[in-house]
Amino acid sequence: MIESPIARVLVVEHTHAIRHCLCLHLELGGYHYETAQDTGTALRRLAAAPFDLAIVDTGAIRVDRLPLDRDARERGANPDVRFLLLTEPSRMLDGVVALERGADAYLVKPFGLREFVARVRALLRTWPANGEGTLTGTRGLGAPIVIHGIEINPARRRVRLEEHDVKMTEQEFQLLYLLATHPGCVFTRDALMKHIWGPDTFVTTRCADTLVKRVRKRLEACTRQPRYVLTVRGVGYKFAA
Numbered sequence: 001m002i003e004s005p006i007a008r009v010l011v012v013e014h015t016h017a018i019r020h021c022l023c024l025h026l027e028l029g030g031y032h033y034e035t036a037q038d039t040g041t042a043l044r045r046l047a048a049a050p051f052d053l054a055i056v057d058t059g060a061i062r063v064d065r066l067p068l069d070r071d072a073r074e075r076g077a078n079p080d081v082r083f084l085l086l087t088e089p090s091r092m093l094d095g096v097v098a099l100e101r102g103a104d105a106y107l108v109k110p111f112g113l114r115e116f117v118a119r120v121r122a123l124l125r126t127w128p129a130n131g132e133g134t135l136t137g138t139r140g141l142g143a144p145i146v147i148h149g150i151e152i153n154p155a156r157r158r159v160r161l162e163e164h165d166v167k168m169t170e171q172e173f174q175l176l177y178l179l180a181t182h183p184g185c186v187f188t189r190d191a192l193m194k195h196i197w198g199p200d201t202f203v204t205t206r207c208a209d210t211l212v213k214r215v216r217k218r219l220e221a222c223t224r225q226p227r228y229v230l231t232v233r234g235v236g237y238k239f240a241a
Helices: 016-028 039-048 070-075 089-101 113-124 170-180 189-197 205-219
Strands: 008-012 032-036 053-057 082-087 105-108 145-147 150-153 158-161 229-232 236-239
Touching (some): 016 113, 082 089, 089 105, 089 205, 105 113, 150 170, 170 189, 170 205, 170 236, 205 236
Parallel strands (some): 008 032, 008 053, 053 082, 082 105
Antiparallel strands (some): 150 158
16 A cells, blocks of 8 residues: 555554554554554454554564465455564564565664654555555556566566466565566666665665565576576676576
8 A cells, every 4th residue: 555644554562662652653654553462462453454564573473473475465354464573683583584484574673763664654655556456666667578488467466477376475576577677687786675665765685685585486496596586696686688
């Protein structure tokens, strides 16, 4: 969903003071929010109503029970929800593992509220804006393309490989579409981050690497010898020309 006063946000945070502060800034931003303090409540909220963004403290909920990957999201009531994880420095591995499983971003505590607000805005402004499958981030990008046997339709957010649909998250689709429409062109990690997460991004280059790995798992028979998304050592990534 695009950045909007009616965007719905679920805040899962067990510390009252932090939860109150986050919700205050969401309210100031014009977002509707609900809260949860534990795994059971959070999962019931996600199963009962659609949300555009879930902000989850990894100390408050078991990350392995969250519907992070595309298949898990589509089986529930929130196929389009995005996940922003909040983690302690000692639990950074949880954030990295969650990214690999399909989470959209994470913040390490303590973080500034300006950084928090910027991250929320960046995540919400590129989500689907209507019920017709048109993405804010890909609207107006042109006709569907076919390259190396991969069909990519930006209007329907559809990817097909060898006549089989390939399910992808919004960020995975954006990365694939950007690279595939510029075959042979090398994109640095910074360029990919700005395109996908926005100019106010605070994510690290590790996020770009993790996203590429996820796209390869969707497309490649052997991720160690990729055919489509190629690494340019010391620079970034490109799509095979």
